[in-house]
Amino acid sequence: MNEQNPAEPQRREFFKQIGAAGVVAFSARDEARLDKLVADGAMDAPQDDLNWQKAPCRFCGTGCGVMVGCKDGKVMAVRGDEASPVNRGLLCVKGYHLPAMLYGEDRLTHPQLRDGDGWKQISWDEALDLIAEKFSSTLEENGPESVAVYGSGQWGVHDGYAALKWVKGGMRSNNLDPNARLCMASAVMGFMTQFQSDEPMGCYEDLEAAEDFVLWGNNMAEMHPVLFSRMLENKRLNPGVRIVDIGTRRTPTSEYADMYMEIKPGSDLALANGVLHLLLKKKQIDRSFINENVVFKRGIEDLDEIGYGCYGENAEKYTFKDKASDSSLEELETFLADYSPEKVAEITGLQAAQIEALATMYGDQGRNTLSLWCMGVNQHTRGTWMNNLITDLHLITGKISRPGNNPFSLTGQPSACGTAREVGTLSNRLPADMVVMNAEHRATAEKIWGLEAGTINPKPGYHAVDMFRALSRGDIKAMWIQVTNPWVSMPNLNRFKRSPGDGRFIVVSDIYPTPTTDVADLILPSAGWVEREGVFGNTERRTQQWQKLAEPPGEAKEDAWQIMEVAKRMGMGNLFPWPEDDWHEAMFEEYRSFGLGIGKDLASYKELRETRGMIWPVVDGRETRYRYAAGFDPYVKKSKGVHFYKAKGYGEKAAFWLRPYHPPAEVPDDDYPFWLCTGRVLEQWHTGSMTRRIKQLHQATPTAYVEINRADATRLGIKSGDRVRLKSRRGELVLPAAVDGRGKPPAGSVFVPFFDESLLINDLTLDAMDCISKEPDYKKCAVQVAKA
């Protein structure tokens, strides 16, 4: 019998279980049906005896809650967490395919040291000793500016905090910067220059409370799909909801927009000023709000003085520093004279009527207006300015810190807010919005860390792009890279090509081999996502904790552990005084003490364990959905209105910045006639090292491609699928064309996603940077396009 029907034992087992459960419901017909099921293979299924626990999704900054189903130390399923206030049970395709991310067959499982052209497996002790020795000797011979750690907005809070403490408190260096510099540094500087405190004031409930949504250069349908669907649900329930999509190409987001405004690259600065111009002209500003809550500021505006930071122009370092001077509403009126609808129409390529329509939305006090943005605004040579201008629109109309009325910056990475911004793993920062340049801030950190006064170095370190320039020059001699893939993601990548044996020592911690591990000297295998305990902070200031749920493969270890072990070997064990098997809570509570009582209060570790995350500031166990708002924020002492209590330098008011239009760093000309914009796609997470190893996601987007306008394609004789050669002043690349694909660029413009490590579009991109945040502009450079 068994030989004839291999499924028979399962069948018997099934009846046994039915019996055991006391459930008797099967008729002869059921039994016949069952035979068919067995033949189909459906009965191979185990009972759902998985252990289901909460965790945040590993991918984007939305921070969806997932329930993770594990068995025998492995993740077998996820589902959207219906109890999570972020996503209420819904996920996107990356989230649904999340568990396979851990099980690519080429997971890194052991430390490996470069050995000629190959690699040799070494023990953790050997690896950690080697790193400690290399960093110690480099420090001794070349000082703290010669070592660097390049981290990530995908670091958990513990990893970032361990790195910060080791680099700034141990090695006395400030060469610590995350890939988040490439992603949301402009948003940080936007909030810092206006509120002297980072991160948005609103929360995701804005998506239900708003009536007019203005998306500034933001393909939300693909990059923040779950938030996009919350917005669409609002529109279903409230048909009066309007969505405006401002972009440089049509994307899946545009399909759902009530108004699509196609602007010329970089002209968003002019558009925002044009809207301000009309608001003032039509007197649609909130004077009493301005008098009570706003000061006016102006910075350096001279294009020649500011520059763009590209290689060769400002040479090796880009260190422009803005200088603020006082301004006024009257001066603003004069300043905006240049931005009449006709003039702005010329710069942006829009119709004047469209600009008027947008101004009407911001000016209408009867409707709630939410501005949303992400990389289009942040990866911009004047990204901080553009962040300022969007917030200006809300300050001048008083549409801020109220449900449905906010400037809401969306974050790219799962803990760009929680780790990069809040822990402060940037070259100039310390936890809770503090900076190394400020003596009081340094003293606070030294006190919490139990260090001697004067330990922390007051000179900021290299920001990300300059860090890699310094590595190329040889000024940085030892570098540790964790949770990121710079040899795919840096702009103007050709400048950073490296051959091992150049006298530098590069350690890379990751879960898979990447082009970055390919050029490393030492590779460390990391534990990923729920293979370790951790904390992420999402876009809406929600801190989310998860427990270790699965076993890492081989000898893989979590990133924070790797750093602490090296620190101990360098004689800096005093920085990490916790027991080896129980340190997560103690470390978090120490970190948390930085923000208590100053409006940056994180929830306790215990509260985080028990909830689906909490939105800071958390005071007396209560979260704050709307910062600076009376009735919501416990730090606001007023009975109504708003109070920007963190902006001590502006008299506890918010700063409105006058910011002009500047053209992009490189504009198409006769030699390089096309705009090139780069970005992400729904199915792939950043450089694809995790998502490409998931069959379904890879097969949906198997290679990078170039989106090209149909008119251009026809003129150049290019059909979808044809090979197209793109060439910029920095590099060239051949890749398949997509005509009328998911994105539709206008004539004279092409788009390429950056996830594909074998088709590196960053060989072509320009390393121009935002003048204040030093975030590179991946969205605008000039290329030639030809059929290959």
Place this chain on the structure above:
Amino acid sequence: MKLLARASLVLICLLAACSDEAVSEDLKISVPEVVGAYKSTASVRADRRLFDGAPPVMPHDNFGANCISCHNRQGMSVPGIGFAPPPPHSNTAPPSAMSRCQQCHIAALSEDLFRENSFVGLRQDLRKGERQNSLAPPVIPHQVLLRENCAACHTGPAAREEIRCSHPERLRCAQCHLQQRSASEFMR
């Protein structure tokens, strides 16, 4: 009729596109090719999902963006391809939270793998749906979120034998069938 015309147009485009070497022909239509056939088996169902609970990939090419023209509330028989089942989600007409189908459902453009993957996912388990006694209605053994339209899977031409409902005329399923949310029991 208009829709049928549209579908045949899609087919013509599809045949034209089949000359593209990069895309294998059987990926284009992996639903049964026999006219009138429409049911998938449990194993085909499983093949289209990374694990039980993951959204199915499209078993056919991404025929443009307007999925609900075929996958409408009743489902639709598309000559030469098969039956396009109705979506089980509550509101799929745009705008709504579930109207952007591609947020979760993607189509394969290639059969290649980037790297091998050894993930073993949860399989569908049909040994659930407990009854309190032989006459009692079974509980709903799965998450109801995104499966609010019971009829989509349990009735109609696409319903698989093993989960087919014997009484589709009774429209309010939740009157008798409850979602099993927890294994814990009430204790006083």
